[in-house]
Amino acid sequence: MSVVVTDRIEKTILLRAPRTRVWRALTDAEEF
Numbered sequence: 001m002s003v004v005v006t007d008r009i010e011k012t013i014l015l016r017a018p019r020t021r022v023w024r025a026l027t028d029a030e031e032f
Helices: 003-016 019-031
Strands: none
Touching: 003 019
C-alpha cells in the first residue's frame, strides 16, 4: 500500500471511529 492510501484510511478512521479505537488500530497496524 502506498503512503497516500494509508493516509486516507487513517483520516477516515479518525473521522468515523472514537479515539480509543483509532489508537488501537494504529498500534495494531504498527505490529504488522
